[in-house]
Amino acid sequence: MDKARILIVDDELILRESLQAWLSRDDYHVEAVAGGEEALQRIREVHFDIVFLDIKLEGMSGLEVLEQVRDLDPDTVVIMITAYGSISTAVEAMKKGAQDYLLKPFEPETLNVVIEKNLESGERIRENIYLRQQQKEQARFENLLGQSRAMLEVFELIRDVAPMESTVLISGETGTGKELAAKAIHSNSSRCQGPFVAVNCGALPEHLMESELFGHQKGAFTDARETRKGRLELACGGTLFLDEIGEVSSRMQIDLLRVLEERVFYRVGGTQPLKADFRVLTATNKDLREEVARKAFREDLFYRLNVVSLEMPPLRRRKEDIPLLADYFRNRFAQETNKEVDGFSRAAVDEMMLYEWPGNVRELQNAVERAVVVVKKRFIEPGDLPISSQPQAESGDLSLAGLEKAHIAQILEQTNWNITRSAGILGIDRSTLYKKINRYNLRQKS
Template identity: 50%
Template sequence: MAGEKILIVDDEQGMRRLLDRVLSREGYETIAVAGGDEALRELGTGGVDLALVDIQMPGMTGLELLERIKAFDPAFPTIMITAYGTVESAVKALRAGAYDYITKPFETDEIKLTVAKAFERERLLAENRYLHEELAQRYRFTGVISESARMQEVFDMASSVAASNANVLITGESGTGKELMARSIHSSSPRKDKPFVVLNCAALSEGVLESELFGHEKGAFTGALGTRKGRFELAHEGTLFIDEVGEMSLNAQVKLLRVIQEHEFERVGGTRTIRTDVRIVAATNKNLEDEVRAGRFREDLYYRLNVVNLHVPPLRERREDIESLARHFLMKFAAEMGKPISDLSPRAHSCLLAYDWPGNVRELQNAMERAVVMARGAVITPRDLPQGLQDQDEICLKVPERGGSLTELLEDLERQLIVQTLRREQGSQTRAAEVLGTKRTTLRYKMEKYGLLERGE
């Protein structure tokens, strides 16, 4: 707390003195000004860590000052002060990026607590950024997180091709991270300081797609009110990422092939030939060989794009990545939301591992964002996860139809429970013991009792 500098902005001298006195006693360094222009000058000198801003001020209002602050530094923590009855303005301030607001009249303890929480949030954000950077350094390819052997093979190939100008075709199911892989190739290439431009073919009609690729001249079609550069021009000397290339029409494929072969094009409605130097990385969730055989994709274009093929396996085929990805997203969203969440409970971890993730990494990211939103404590539990994942926490036991004593029935159910838990935890006795709430030595004793060690279950 000591040494942190707070800027107080309020046109009332009495309020400035009160806030200065309260915060100075808490060990903060304070500076008080009467208006927005003075505040901006102080912020421009640097060294200010937080601002307390009155919303209702003559000249530049608090909301206008907040807008100027956020334009300068979107992450700068700002607390708004508003009079009773103008809470609507405070809500607008929150939407504009303010950390919190305080309503006059207020208790001094409220000011102290709100400021302390704001600085605690900044500390957590800084820690999470550091942990995120440390975590990212553990992996072998720029920006892509994985511990699986299959992905390491993809990384090796991607690292090798990144240094070249060869076109790359990235294949894989939706949500596996094909665009992230494309960005990583670009950022590891000699073109890394040039533009990385994205075009999603699935989101555009044929006419719009051509204009997006090559640009258009003024008056080329209805609504073309001015000249516009296309993605090839914007990506000059950089990388053009063409997503869902399998959705491109045959007519558009012909025009794309010509640009790849000739390194030149004309804007729609234009006659001037424009030279281009662009590396193409394309992606698709379709089997383009099947599309070629079906006559929906040109064979010559396929071979032009598929100089190097990188296949990103689905998440269900690299389950060893689930935990590291989940923790990455947990730290990311906890930092963004300012929530002190640090871990997954063993049962939540089991739910993640037991699920097949049809939406792949994108679905896992959404699930962890939802979990951070819903979490009430420092640890993610199954109830914080989406319903479909909570269902993975259930283990169904079959009550034997044969007769027997109560002791025999309970032992049979206990054996089933151990077997299903071990299967769900992929044979890990340590994790199975955690889920069952017992010691590993006790679990091994039970396994030996029921003959599970001998059978290798």
């Protein structure tokens, strides 16, 4: 490592000079200044590994300087220098992000101990970042990122089922990456050169759905002026991804079942059987087994679709993926917006780790995107993130629904009840947000 850079900030000339002389004998690069302004000036110009900062300074107080150093260069270790009588201030300084304090008068040797200890921990932090970056190479599967055990298991399952022709039912909460998982299966299958055709089964009314899926023959119905291929036909040679499969009507369930059993289908109004040469993947954020139990979903179709089941874990069950994902999104959005955003403050990371992410990865992605847009400094702070660490589910006395309600209310206030923006931040669609507003009886304060 390069020479460690140390800055001493103290208004006592003697202390300054003797410390500088003492430390310069060792292999450190040492500078000393008398006041806060000068110190900040230097810190703006170059990085210091350690800053020794007197609590009592003329002009700007040590605490004010500390706060600004944390903003300017969060990687700098700050050690407060304090006298008896101001220990409580030193404790406050530690809460504000100082790493340690030295009590005056001290033996110069103490200084070396403190320096070595803190340089070493700084080194370790950097080493961790390095390790994390190395892991990052392996911590992705196609476009899915993750290094948690839960995600590594997902990757393994995808790798195993991809080459087979079996249908896969991908389940999981909104925003957990179900569609990305489907694409990853397709890309790793023998059909990867063929098309990947996605159909959102929740988006279309039944009468349009049929012709959307199966296509139609010219003259099959009044509007059918031309013969048109449906999604099934377009998916031939590749993969058909039926998203939101829990939303299909009972009529359509019968039609799909027939296709899966007979492996042929017909255009609406057509008589020519077409070969169902595609692999079927489906996704749902409903508990389909429950839908079967309450007779809203056909059991025979369920078993056809659920040959292999892939469950995408919610983000709150794999919080160790949060730093990796957050950093990936930060980097991406910083590049897209041409902004220099170097990372997250420690407090911002803590905040993200505490939060429960009801909208899962999509919500995290949206939160980071917003933070990159609004951040004024090079490091994202908690205030830049559209989340706030209320007591979370683990605290017991609060119900999940209560938390969700409070969170939604807060986002709505933040956006001045802009439904589109709120839905975006929450990572849910507008109709879901409306449903929740009604369920929780939320009203705009006038």
